[in-house]
Amino acid sequence: MRVLLLAAALLFAACESVRAFCGFYVAQSGGELLNRASKVVLAHRGDRTVITMASDVEGDPREFALVIPVPTVVQRDQVRLVQSQTIEHLEAYTAPRLVEYFDPDPCAPLPPPSIAFSAIPRQLPTPSPGRGAEALGVKIEASYSVGEYDILVLSAEDSGGLLIWLNRNGYKVPQAAEPTVRSYLRQNMRFFVAKVNLARQERQGGKFLRPIQVEYSSPKFMLPIRLGTVNADGPQDMVMLALTERGRVETTNYRTVRMPTGSEVPLFVRNEFAPFYNAMFDKQVEEADRRAVFLEYAWDMSWCDPCAGNPLNRDELRELGASWVQGASPQGAGQAAFVTRLHIRYDRAHFPEDLALQETGDRTNFQARYVLQVPFKGEARCEAGERYRAALPQRAERQARTLLELTPWTMADVHRKMEASGQSFPR
Numbered sequence: 001m002r003v004l005l006l007a008a009a010l011l012f013a014a015c016e017s018v019r020a021f022c023g024f025y026v027a028q029s030g031g032e033l034l035n036r037a038s039k040v041v042l043a044h045r046g047d048r049t050v051i052t053m054a055s056d057v058e059g060d061p062r063e064f065a066l067v068i069p070v071p072t073v074v075q076r077d078q079v080r081l082v083q084s085q086t087i088e089h090l091e092a093y094t095a096p097r098l099v100e101y102f103d104p105d106p107c108a109p110l111p112p113p114s115i116a117f118s119a120i121p122r123q124l125p126t127p128s129p130g131r132g133a134e135a136l137g138v139k140i141e142a143s144y145s146v147g148e149y150d151i152l153v154l155s156a157e158d159s160g161g162l163l164i165w166l167n168r169n170g171y172k173v174p175q176a177a178e179p180t181v182r183s184y185l186r187q188n189m190r191f192f193v194a195k196v197n198l199a200r201q202e203r204q205g206g207k208f209l210r211p212i213q214v215e216y217s218s219p220k221f222m223l224p225i226r227l228g229t230v231n232a233d234g235p236q237d238m239v240m241l242a243l244t245e246r247g248r249v250e251t252t253n254y255r256t257v258r259m260p261t262g263s264e265v266p267l268f269v270r271n272e273f274a275p276f277y278n279a280m281f282d283k284q285v286e287e288a289d290r291r292a293v294f295l296e297y298a299w300d301m302s303w304c305d306p307c308a309g310n311p312l313n314r315d316e317l318r319e320l321g322a323s324w325v326q327g328a329s330p331q332g333a334g335q336a337a338f339v340t341r342l343h344i345r346y347d348r349a350h351f352p353e354d355l356a357l358q359e360t361g362d363r364t365n366f367q368a369r370y371v372l373q374v375p376f377k378g379e380a381r382c383e384a385g386e387r388y389r390a391a392l393p394q395r396a397e398r399q400a401r402t403l404l405e406l407t408p409w410t411m412a413d414v415h416r417k418m419e420a421s422g423q424s425f426p427r
Contacts, residue, residue: 038236039091040223043243043321044359047217050321054087054211065195067227069184071218073153074192076144078215086316087211090241093309094297094341096259096368098273103375107382136161141190148201149212152193159185177230184224213321223355229348235290236347240355242340243322247363248298249340253356255292256342259284259368260406266399266414267372268421276370279407281343290350297341298366306369312337338363373399396425 041052053066133140137157144151156162159182166173184191194212201209228236242249250256260280269276284294301311317325322337344355375392379385400414418425 038228038238039087039241040238041087041090041241041243041320042223042249042357043323044221044249044357045245045322045324047219048215049218049221050213050215050323051223052082052087052211052213052320054084065193066212068192068214069189069224069227070153070192070214070216071187071189071220072216073141073155073190074151074214074216075142076146076151079144079146079149079151080213080215081147081149081210082213082319084211086312086319087241089309089316090312090320090339091239093304093307093312094241094299094339094367095308096277096296096370097306097308098269098370098372099306100270100372100374103373103388105376105378105380106384106388107380133165136165138162138165145197145200146212147210148197150195150197152195154191154193156185156191158182162191174230177227180226180230183226215321221357221359223357225344225346225351225354226348229346229351232347234347235345238344238346239296240342240344242342242357242359243301243317243320243337244340244359245324245336245338246359247338247361248295249342249357249359250295251293251342251355252358253353254351255288256295257284257288257292258295258366259343261367261369262371263402263406264371264373264399265403265406266396266418266421267374267423268417269370269403270372271421272417273370276403276407277368279409281345283406283408285345290345290347293355294343295340295366296343296368297339298362298364299339300363300365301337301339304367393424393426396423400425 039054041054043050043052053068138161139155140152141155142151142153154162154165156165159178162181162185163173163175163178181191192214196209223240225238228238265276281294285292301317304311312320314325317337325337344351373395376388380388396418400411400418403409403414404411415425
């Protein structure tokens with residue numbers, strides 16, 4: 001039996017409905033900023049958390065800032081920039097996947113199985129930060145530059161003063177942010193403001209913003225998402241990729257639900273995998289009353305089956321914050337890291353709290369995986385071959401009914417697409 005693996009590496013980045021982030025964007029020009037797609041990597045061990053944020057921004061402001069709450073004052077040596085390719089590698093490696101199995105000749109003895117894998121991817125003047133801060137109860141805890149970003153870490157006595165200061169310094173902050181900002185201040189959290197310096201970015205020859213990474217120590221293992229709803233124009237999607245030493249990561253204040261997996265689907269899904277998966281995810285979200293976090297992948301980084309690409313090497317894992325990874329070859333597998341992929345679609349009404357997380361001791365392997373069973377194309381002139389051919393329409397019908405259970409699609413649409421792909425079913 002021959003196997004071909006198809007991976008949806010950029011499944012969600014291409015989807016129009018994907019907008020998410022754990023902070024919010026504020027624009028100087030007043031131009032509308034929308035966060036289109038979000039991938040967040042968390043490396044966690046003990047009280048140490050390293051969060052790496054990559055996002056696309058829709059709009060054309062001359063400058064913008066990313067604002068996220070942090071539990072401590074983040075110093076210059078705790079902020080780094082990473083390569084987008086490293087995050088893309090981890091995202092593709094953990095992405096939902098489609099696997100093709102090819103039926104053997106029903107008239108021939110079964111050969112020993114062989115497996116082959118392949119992956120198919122996919123300036124305005126800078127305002128003076130100290131202006132009016134003290135009078136408004138705002139304290140600049142730290143100020144420094146990292147690559148194309150100018151960084152401020154702010155604390156404040158009250159949310160109103162902080163929002164006034166941001167607006168006076170050229171940022172149009174949504175008024176809807178005030179209650180959420182106030183709740184973070186009550187928790188004694190600071191605000192990490194990463195502002196892009198476009199002139200410095202141009203001098204460095206960068207065309208795209210590099211993902212920014214923040215490290216801190218805190219007994220709280222959490223991901224702030226509430227500010228991500230401030231400038232949202234609807235529900236948002238975020239893919240959270242967690243690297244840990246012991247096992248799977250789950251949420252403690254929301255349900256963690258495993259995506260359906262292992263289902264056999266019609267052959268036309270080969271060319272419509274992204275629409276299929278997005279339709280299935282939409283249905284899962286609705287069935288969970290829009291209040292669940294969905295597990296799409298959980299596996300030790302040392303191996304995978306089937307695999308959507310090579311595992312991340314030691315240097316890539318350490319770049320993403322997994323500093324405990326030491327022993328294995330930089331080029332090889334066998335890394336001491338467990339990766340969890342959680343997919344969250346959230347809005348203010350259904351996710352009123354930030355994600356509270358915990359690392360479990362569960363190392364059970366899981367992947368969102370869907371199967372194409374490709375019929376034998378030869379003549380198969382034997383009694384077993386006749387029985388095999390006669391059974392194919394019933395198998396196709398089972399695949400169609402499975403698709404109806406997984407998606408909101410209709411039987412008429414499924415049958416039409418099956419016919420177009422040459423797959424027959426009972427009349």
